[in-house]
Amino acid sequence: MKFKSISLAVAALIAASAANANEQKEGVYFGVFGDYYNSKWNNIRDAAGVDVDDSTGWGAEIGYRFNNNWSGRLEYADMDFDLSGASTGSIDGDRFGIDALYHFDDSPFYGLVGLKSIDVYDNLTFANVGAGYRHYFNNNFFVNAEAAVYQGLDRGYTDIGAKLGINYFFGSSKPVKKVEPAPAPSQPVAVDSDKDGVMDADDRCANTPMSDAVDSTGCTKYEERQVSVNLLVRFPHDAAKVKQQYFDDIAEVAAFLKEHESATVVLEGHASAVGDAKYNQTLSEKRAKAVAKQLMDDGIAADRISTIGYGEERLKNTANTKEANAQNRRVEATITSSERVKVQRQ
Known part of the structure; x- marks a missing residue:
């Protein structure tokens, strides 16, 4: 009857426990428990005619949780066995x-699974195997209930035991894993971050300026x-020296040539019809060379400059x-070149 009562209590505890607060990870714990041991030791040798029956008692244990799956413990139980046969009453025992x-x-x-030593009249050794249940009230306190079968190693006794205890855990804890339903796959949303008409998934050139026309890949x-x-530089009568007033115009041509490195320039020199035609031819060449020198002074290489004199042929x-x-x-x-320019968005 005692074993049945404890079994019912264990079952009620398990049924009433909805879920653990936290399952422990590792650390030391200490507990005390109530103990029931069902034995049928007939005709004990050291007390002829005496049968040792059930025991109730209390005990204490200390354990260590090594990891998520394994722990170990030492226990002591103070047992009180009922006696029958030639003698009645009870006798104290110890279990380690x-x-x-x-x-x-x-x-x-x-x-x-474990090993036990029970000292009643004689010191007996048992191997035990069993199962248990823990319920955590918070990160530190938990109760446990368990049942085990004990098999005698030096005598052929087969006994049953049950424990109900309360414990304090000194270690760390981890939250119980909750299985969440997998989220439904979301549909991709088409996004055009730079508002160029090409979706981000196909856009190879992010953040193109709003003023630029783009191709099918989103690039300018x-x-x-x-x-x-x-360029037009005028000269006084019978002179080939470049006046200061034309330096800025020549510098502008030099800047254009620097920007367009493949461009070249042909400087065409001219003269009026006043005077000898042969002299005017030479004078027009000098004028073209004078402008060429000014361009070279502004940093243009000589091999990019050509000069020609037309004299008075092209009035x-x-x-x-x-x-x-x-x-x-x-x-x-007149210097002409081609350049790569952006197409403006319409």
Whole structure:
């Protein structure tokens, strides 16, 4: 009846325990327990005619949780056996033992195996195997209930025992794993971060300027365009020296040539029709060379500059006036190049 009562109490405790607060990870624990031991030792040798029956008592244990699955413990139980046969009454006994416990992953249940020494009239050794259950009220306090079968090693006794205890855990804990349902796969959302009309998944050029037209990969479109700069330098009568007032215009041509490294320039020198034609031819060449020197002074390589003199062959104004002659005394050039420019978004 005593064993049945304890078994019912153990079952009630398990049924009432919804879930552990925390399953422990590692550390030391200490506990006390109530103990029931069902024995049928008939005709004990050291007390002829005496049978040793059930025991109730209390005990204490100290254990260590090594990891998520294994722990070990030492226990002591103070036992009070009932006697029958030639003698009646009871007798005290002591039980010392060691157990290894295997904790099932993230479960309050565990299995155990161990060795026990029970001293009643004689010192008897038992091997035991059993199962138990733990319930944590918080990170430190827990109760346990377990049952085990004891098999005598030096005598052929087969006994049953049960324990109900309360314990304090000194170690660390980990939250019980909760299995969350897998989230439903989300549908990809088409996004165009730089608002260029090409979705991010296909966009190879992020953050293109809003002013740029783009191709199918989201990259800025470019086109080749012709660009040019003109130069006109005028000279006084019978002179080939470049006046200061034209230095800025020549510097502008030099900057264009530096920006467009493949471009070259042909400087065309001219003269008015006043005087000898052969002299005017030489004078026009000198004027072209004077402008070329100024370009070289501005950093343009000589091999990018060509000069030619036309003398009075290409008059801008054929009139025989002072104004017409001033227009004809000149060096002029047009430099053209192509450059890669962005296409503007419409």
